[in-house]
Amino acid sequence: VVSNIKGEHLVSAKINPNGFFKYGFPGPKHDLQNRGEFISCYDRQTRNPYWVLEHMTPESLSMRNADRKNSYFKEDEAIPDTFRAMLKDYFRSGYDRGHLAAAADAKFSQEAMDNTFYLTNMCPQVGQGFNRDYWAHLEFFCRDLTKKYGSVRVLTGPLYLPKKDPTDGKYRVSYEVVGNPPNIAVPTHFFKLIVTEKPLIGSNTDTISVAAFVLPNEPISNETKLTDFEIPVDALERSTGLELLRAYPTNKKKALCKEVNCQIVV
Amino acid sequence: VVSNIKGEHLVSAKINPNGFFKYGFPGPKHDLQNRGEFISCYDRQTRNPYWVLEHMTPESLSMRNADRKNSYFKEDEAIPDTFRAMLKDYFRSGYDRGHLAAAADAKFSQEAMDNTFYLTNMCPQVGQGFNRDYWAHLEFFCRDLTKKYGSVRVLTGPLYLPKKDPTDGKYRVSYEVVGNPPNIAVPTHFFKLIVTEKPLIGSNTDTISVAAFVLPNEPISNETKLTDFEIPVDALERSTGLELLRAYPTNKKKALCKEVNCQIVV
Ligand SMILES: [Mg+2]
Numbered sequence A, B: 001v002v003s004n005i006k007g008e009h010l011v012s013a014k015i016n017p018n019g020f021f022k023y024g025f026p027g028p029k030h031d032l033q034n035r036g037e038f039i040s041c042y043d044r045q046t047r048n049p050y051w052v053l054e055h056m057t058p059e060s061l062s063m064r065n066a067d068r069k070n071s072y073f074k075e076d077e078a079i080p081d082t083f084r085a086m087l088k089d090y091f092r093s094g095y096d097r098g099h100l101a102a103a104a105d106a107k108f109s110q111e112a113m114d115n116t117f118y119l120t121n122m123c124p125q126v127g128q129g130f131n132r133d134y135w136a137h138l139e140f141f142c143r144d145l146t147k148k149y150g151s152v153r154v155l156t157g158p159l160y161l162p163k164k165d166p167t168d169g170k171y172r173v174s175y176e177v178v179g180n181p182p183n184i185a186v187p188t189h190f191f192k193l194i195v196t197e198k199p200l201i202g203s204n205t206d207t208i209s210v211a212a213f214v215l216p217n218e219p220i221s222n223e224t225k226l227t228d229f230e231i232p233v234d235a236l237e238r239s240t241g242l243e244l245l246r247a248y249p250t251n252k253k254k255a256l257c258k259e260v261n262c263q264i265v266v
């Protein structure tokens, strides 16, 4: 709809920008995939997920039908090769292939666990002190919520946040790109938005409990309180460019960290 | 479709990741706008356009129904305020408010020219030596193509490209973010994909002529050849994450710079 342009001007000008789309719509395209335990949404420009959305229940986490030894990291051939994250990009990068939906969240099915090894569920993560340590403890905290809630939903993704440069006071985003030629962006931070439903104790309710955390992609001391990383949901929206839980009324959302102790266990 | 998960495992696990979407789909959302002379597609995470798509004809550029003095820069209220580029972000930033669809491309209508002043058609651009100089000469080159073609389509957008760090040999993306608090990313480069149709001389043809250029967001000497900035279209796809002209057959695409002299005039 171009309602504010005078009709006769548009006609005389003989233009129709839409005509370009016969050559194909440029995008960006989001490459959504439903992988069983999670849904992934891929960012072709950074070669990382935009986000990965998981669902865990007491039932799913009690099942043991998978062994990580049977899984292997794999490229996602649903992504056009122009935009595909490649195994070779990670080789000698100094970063772990860091799962966004954790393999340990998908033990109910070998295929579901295998699916977590797609590079469309992966970002370059600092290994020591982060992926293998603090971040893994946060993943455990999420699974552990199924002791109190019948349904736990986690939205996880990368961030590329600005930092103040002490030399000139300006804010800059700065991140490495790994691969040769450079291909996959190394996020500066990772976020988790946690939504719990169906408290196991108490009456049926459609109220949800919500918490959002942003952690730096760096070694983090296990002494650090998880709540140090908590941020308001609207601040997470601003950082990600995503709309989070906007379709649900405010009076049906509670703060998760007032319901449970938001802390990691080592 | 989750065809590779054993049915009984999915049922026993009681999971449905899709259930999150009742709270709203996260996005990213693209905020497409048809503004008459151009269509814009907005990136909520950088607060810049992803791309702006223009259409120019000999007719549109011959009309004089607009004066830039009547236009003023404006915020785009169609963008939720969480993600909106603000006029104050540019204040004392050191960068120009750089049009992607140039005001001078929209003289056929005052409303069309006014629309080019939306911040959803704007990026922070170096002024001296770029926006006011070399980039303006490139914009003129595009308009000038209407002397040879009855239809000229230009896709313009920002880029955030990695650079090799001489100290450690690693590739990094580094860019400033302007505003207080920081809000709008300063692109490292800008691209133009030019598609010309309907050559004015010669027989009717549905063959198109194509060229892609990537310029750094820096002062550029007017001596620099425009062809120094030319890159293959598939390389531009890889940098942008966009799909460009994929729906049109290769044998109907020609190289623009073999048809015309791709050079700027000062
Ligand atoms: Mg991990």
Ligand SMILES: [Mg+2]
Pocket: B098, B099, B102, B131, B132, B136
């Ligand atoms: Mg300009």
